[in-house]
Amino acid sequence: MGSLTVTLVFLYAVSAVLCTPFINQLQPGQEWPARSSVKQPYHQFDGTENEHKPEVAEPKTAASEVEKEVISDEPQAPLVETVERIDYSGAQVWKVSTEDVQVQRLIKKLATDKLIASWGGNHSSIDILIKPNALENVTAMFRNGDITYDIMIDDLQQRINEENPPLDENELELQDRRGHRMTWKQYHRLEDIHGFMDYLAKTYPSIISVNTIGKSYEGRELKILRISDGKAGNKAVFIDGGIHAREWISPAVVTYFINQFAENFDVESDDIKNIDWYFLPVVNPDGYEYTHRSDRLWRKNRKYGYGPSTCTGADLNRNFGYRWGGKGSSSYPCSDIYRGSGPFSEPETKAISEFFRNTAVKFSAYLTYHSYGQYLLYPWGYDNALPADHKDLDSVGKQMAEAIRKTGGSQYKVGSSSGLLYPAAGGSDDWAKSLGIKYTYTVELSDTGRYGFVLPASYIEPVARENLAGLRVLASQV
Ligand SMILES: [Zn+2]
Structure with a gap:
């Protein structure tokens, strides 16, 4: 990987x-x-x-x-673990106006399908992260719906690399x-x-x-x-x-x-x-x-x-x-x-x-x-x-x-x-x-x-x- x-x-x-x-x-x-x-x-x-x-x-x-790693007496966390670094190459962040109810619905659906994640927003707009493998689909959906958006971050991993x-x-x-x-x-x-x-x-x-x-x-x-x-x-x-x-x-x-x-x-x-x-x-x-x-x-x-999953x-x-x-x-x-x-x-x-x-x-x-x-x-x-x-x-x-x-x-x-x-x-x-x-x-x-x-x-x-x-x-x- x-x-x-x-x-x-x-x-x-x-x-x-x-x-x-x-x-x-x-x-x-x-x-x-x-x-x-x-x-x-x-x-x-x-x-x-x-x-x-x-x-x-x-x-x-x-x-x-x-x-x-520090030790805890309760509850037991693993002392040795293998951690993979998550790569955000190709992921984008868009700012989307949410005044339109249709847009709100689409965003909700995309989030439920885990194609995007919310970064935050207010009453009039939302910032969303689009996962790399979903970019093509999401772009097409926005185009079909005639929904405009601003690309705030073009390649998230690049920003992460330059951040610190x-x-x-x-x-x-x-x-x-x-x-x-x-x-x-x-x-x-x-x-x-x-x-x-x-x-x-x-x-x-x-x-x-x-x-x-x-x-x-x-x-x-x-x-x-x-x-x-x-x-x-x-x-x-x-x-x-x-x-x-x-x-x-x-x-x-x-x-x-x-x-x-x-x-x-x-x-x-x-x-x-x-x-x-x-x-x-x-x-x-x-x-x-x-x-x-x-x-x-x-x-x-x-x-x-938490829960039945690995979350x-x-x-x-x-x-x-x-x-x-x-x-x-x-x-x-x-x-x-x-x-x-x-x-x-x-x-x-x-x-x-x-x-x-x-x-x-x-x-x-x-x-x-x-x-x-x-x-x-x-x-x-x-x-x-x-x-x-x-x-x-x-x-x-x-x-x-x-x-x-x-x-x-x-x-x-x-x-x-x-x-x-x-x-x-x-x-x-x-x-x-x-x-x-x-x-x-x-x-x-x-x-x-x-x-x-x-x-x-x-x-x-x-x-x-x-x-x-x-x-x-x-x-x-x-
Ligand atoms: Zn916070």
């Missing part, structure tokens, strides 16, 4: 006992508020259970030779000196992201700490980084990324925020310093790694064994427990929007819900970064309904969009997810809002379809910079 075979080798198991906790409990900003009245099954926020790798900067290993070029020599040299490997000039593996977080906790122990709030299905850590000066009156903001595996720009942008605040905390504005920031940059680490080593366009998590994974953004199971989610395990077997059936969403259940922190805002489309969306997503304070959400959202536009020029549309896009029940934003977190937004980052999920790495910095401006507006409003 000519596809690259990657063997995953189990390399290490780190004992928590052997690790020095990062968190100096004497530091004022370091205690993560926990509800003492609530039993905390698998995480105490004192850092003693903080499993981490002892080395931040490990020697670089060629990704094609050896992969790291290796760093140049200067960058590699800088990377060696920095103590961590994150660059924002490249999309990085999970190991680099986690190494970066651990590096910051080690380097700035008075304001930064890292905690693991649980593990993914395959046993990877769900790492949260907190930035806080420990002031009593601080507000709290929670930001996550990487719920959907293939949306690489999301963890890249969230880690960019972390880097900005961490490296410049002393000179940051009071708006930033008066907030305790909680960042979970990769909610779906198994899926994220899978997109790097096997299928660039994987969306769900990697929980195995893997649930859509984590349909698995949250507020109005779970409603519109825009599927009960069919092979669907890309499979909602899982029940609310919080997935270890990744479960860990987040437990974190919020156990923490004493009262969050004022919850932001979850996705791609793509350039939208700032607020609840509700489950159906065409609005929360009572939707005017506040709309107003702050529009100010954020304006700051983004002024900084980088990108236009973000602001509205409720169900109103602006389509209903989708079980999203993290609805659930966060249901907890009483006022400023809850799903941010759909760049672009609007030219590259879609396969946004070249050179876009990371501009996209992150303009969204940092948006985040600063939010910080001034909470």
Whole structure:
């Protein structure tokens, strides 16, 4: 088949006992508020259970030779597996206007027949991936129906090949000196992201700490980084990324925020310093790694064994427990929007819900970064309904969009997810809002379809910079 075979080798198991906790409990900003009245099954926020790798900067290993795999005690994932890289040569992405009902019907049928896959859309258009072996047929059907379309991506594999070029020599040299490997000039593996977080906790122990709030299905850590000066009156903001595996720009942008605040905390504005920031940059680490080593366009998590078929994974953004199971989610395990077997059936969403259940922190805002489309969306997503304070959400959202536009020029549309896009029940934003977190937004980052999920790495910095401006507006409003 000519596809690259990657063997995953189990390399290490780190004992928590052997690790020095990062968190100096004497530091004022370091205690993560926990509800003492609530039993905390698998995480105490004192850092003693903080499993981490002892080395931040490990020697670089060629990704094609050896992969790291972490071990889980439940459930058992295969320690050695053979992974084939999926080749998208000849696949195309089209933007199609869906104003016409006939077009909607055709697209639905093509999707059911698995000839195309949806990349996303709104009330007026949809982006679809056409599989190479279906291209001729689908083209003929569109021609016969007199349906127009724009070819956004002519050869998807070519775009994938060009998306994440290796760093140049200067960058590699800088990377060696920095103590961590994150660059924002490249999309990085999970190991680099986690190494970066651990590096910051080690380097700035008075304001930064890292905690693991649980593990993914395959046993990877769900790492949260907190930035806080420990002031009593601080507000709290929670930001996550990487719920959907293939949306690489999301963890890249969230880690960019972390880097900005961490490296410049002393000179940051009071708006930033008066907030305790909680960042979970990769909610779906198994899926994220899978997109790097096997299928660039994987969306769900990697929980195995759903349904009678060989289908893997649930859509984590349909698995949250507020109005779970409603519109825009599927009960069919092979669907890309499979909602899982029940609310919080997935270890990744479960860990987040437990974190919020156990923490004493009262969050004022919850932001979850996705791609793509350039939208700032607020609840509700489950159906065409609005929360009572939707005017506040709309107003702050529009100010954020304006700051983004002024900084980088990108236009973000602001509205409720169900109103602006389509209903989708079980999203993290609805659930966060249901907890009483006022400023809850799903941010759909760049672009609007030219590259879609396969946004070249050179876009990371501009996209992150303009969204940092948006985040600063939010910080001034909470
Ligand atoms: Zn997404």
